[in-house]
Amino acid sequence: MIYADVLIVGGGPSGLTAAKMCCEAGLSTIIVERSHILGGQLTKQTHKFFGSKDQYAKMRGIDIAVKLQEDLASFNTLTMMLETTVVGLYEDKVVTILQHNEYKKIKAKAIILATGASEKFLAFENNDLPQIVGAGALQTLVNLYQVIPGKSMVMIGSGNIGLIVSYQMLQAGIEVKKVIEATDRIGGYKVHASKLKRLGVDIQTRKTIKRAIGKDQLEAVEIVRIDENFQEIEGTSEIIETDLLCVSVGLSPLHQLASMMNCKTTYISELGGYVPLIDDHFQCSVPGVFACGDMVGIEEASSAMMEGYLAGLYTCNYLNQPHLEAESLISHYENQLYELRNGLFGRKTLRGIEKRKENLIHA
Amino acid sequence: MDKSKIILCRCEDITLDDVHRLLDEGYTTFEDMKRLLRVGMGPCQATTCGHLIQWQIANYLNQPMEEIKIQKVRPLTTGVTLNQIVEGIKHED
Structure with a gap:
């Protein structure tokens, strides 16, 4: 003892x-x-x-x-x-x-x-495909061990962590294709969001991920628009090619x-x-x-x-x-x-x- | 939406389909699901599936999240071999 x-x-x-x-x-x-x-x-x-x-x-x-x-x-x-x-x-x-x-x-x-x-995880189709990571894991790989896990990324969640990590991934040379947010407003500080917007990153609210697409690893994601009850609006599906998906939902x-x-x-x-x-x-x-x-x-x-x-x-x-x-x-x-x-x-x-x-x- | 492709528990590969099936059968507590599906018993000890399943139960019963209990937490948090425990006791005072 x-x-x-x-x-x-x-x-x-x-x-x-x-x-x-x-x-x-x-x-x-x-x-x-x-x-x-x-x-x-x-x-x-x-x-x-x-x-x-x-x-x-x-x-x-x-x-x-x-x-x-x-x-x-x-x-x-x-x-x-x-x-x-x-x-x-x-x-x-x-x-x-x-x-x-x-x-x-x-x-x-x-x-x-x-x-x-x-980190909180999210339920969507094929959410166990390799190359779907939490913001903490991504920071560990890139910031702590200097490992770049992908060429491009879609970020789910616009809280401060989602915004800051998106910016850090841009610094690391990863193309941030989109940041999406399920509610009607950006969750994090305006100063972080503005930094991303100035670098041409699209931050879209009232959107969510419907499914991940890929055979052995992530190849694309399907994003949909949602209403105030977080239900999918038909006909708004958008496929974005990406080899990395970061989940930062709290x-x-x-x-x-x-x-x-x-x-x-x-x-x-x-x-x-x-x-x-x-x-x-x-x-x-x-x-x-x-x-x-x-x-x-x-x-x-x-x-x-x-x-x-x-x-x-x-x-x-x-x-x-x-x-x-x-x-x-x-x-x-x-x-x-x-x-x-x-x-x-x-x-x-x-x-x-x-x-x-x-x-x-x-x- | 293919519920069998939505993973809620990564440790035990339990899907939304598995959870919904149990809910329909009347198993509406996390403790029930733990015993039947092993959710919360893997390496992460429900840190991933906990809130996802809690939300599914809340949604199914139409109750607020606050009302939904999650599993009782007990030792051990991680795997310990019997040999490690025996060796540990040897040094006890």
């Missing part, structure tokens, strides 16, 4: 920031990360962030990932377990892991879940580990799916288990980092070993989060958070 004050599951933006707070408070901390590198989605994000300096604005995601790791470099109370998968989580805070094929147990006084999210929080420990979870559409119910201190319904980042509601990495700092600070408080600057840091990061959610796009998140609170009271 390995013992630690705090076990953090996930080494992405929220897990790394939570770790910093715990380490600064002098708590022995373990980060378990499935990948061979830390940083989560940041490691593929070649674009610059928005917001203020405290929210790492003007920095590229890939550089933020390096910065967050540098922030942790000096702590000898921190153990990083890479290429390690959490196999089981139990209510007595015993966690079983698989580290390089070795099965081990960790017992922690507190657990911070920062597992992030997974993310679902990875709530599974919280459910496994019997933390209460609820489906909240504004937050992307099932999420653990957390109180104002990021604590789940099982005492001593905290959750933050995309796992408790899909937002941007900037918010995930602010949540990570806060979840870390509240965890230290829970363990009666508060961070020396707990009070000022908590108010600082709470303000940052408030600011980040203050815009038009934050309204949906705030509605979701409100529902999460209501559900917690009823639970």
Whole structure:
């Protein structure tokens, strides 16, 4: 058995920031990360962030990932377990892991879940043909490993990820034939959409994919116009030849580990799916288990980092070993989060958070 | 639309046709489908099919997504060999 004050599951933006707070408070901390590198989605994000300096604005995601790791470099109370998968989580805070094929147990006084999210998939004919990928997979191939998987691409979904990834694929030399969106308006920021439009990319709303066409791999896609009830309008079919189709239709929080420990979870559409119910201190319904980042509601990495700092600070408080600057840091990061959610796009998140609170009271 | 060519669960190759057939037979929970089709039991543990099947059930029953439960999550999240577990116990204090 390995013992630690705090076990953090996930080494992405929220897990790394939570770790910093715990380490600064002098708590022995373990980060378990499935990948061979830390940083989560940041490691593929070649674009610059928005917001203020405290929210790492003007920095590229890939550089933020390096910065967050540098922030942790000096702590000898921190153990990083890479290429390690959490196999089981139990209510007595015993966690079983698989580290390089070795099965081990960790017992922690507190657990911070920062597992992030997974990509939503779409149901259409032949959706299992090779060369149909999620936006995350495409970023991994192109941005992380410099593998160009196709000559041309059609993007499904015009949220920020769909728009940003389309732009990155253009930068990588892939022809973006079309970006389509099922609703009546472009989902992401205007600045991202404008960038694409200036480069001649067609973004079309009220359209969806009907089927993928191809024998051994994708050769073309059939796109149709849809009405306000998302039903196909007859006679609007269009065949586009392409050898790559990217699906970017949103993310679902990875709530599974919280459910496994019997933390209460609820489906909240504004937050992307099932999420653990957390109180104002990021604590789940099982005492001593905290959750933050995309796992408790899909937002941007900037918010995930602010949540990570806060979840870390509240965890230290829970363990009666508060961070020396707990009070000022908590108010600082709470303000940052408030600011980040203050815009038009934050309204949906705030509605979701409100529902999460209501559900917690009823639970 | 050929429902047998629409994959909902990539791990177990379960199609929209398979799911609709079960719905018509009266199996309207994710747990039922898990037992009958193995959806959610593959390597991804329902991270792909979860919301797709949840939506199909919601649509079929004409209920909001919020009302549709998904599967109970239990350990283990990934395959562990008995040998790995035995070796693990050896080092237990």
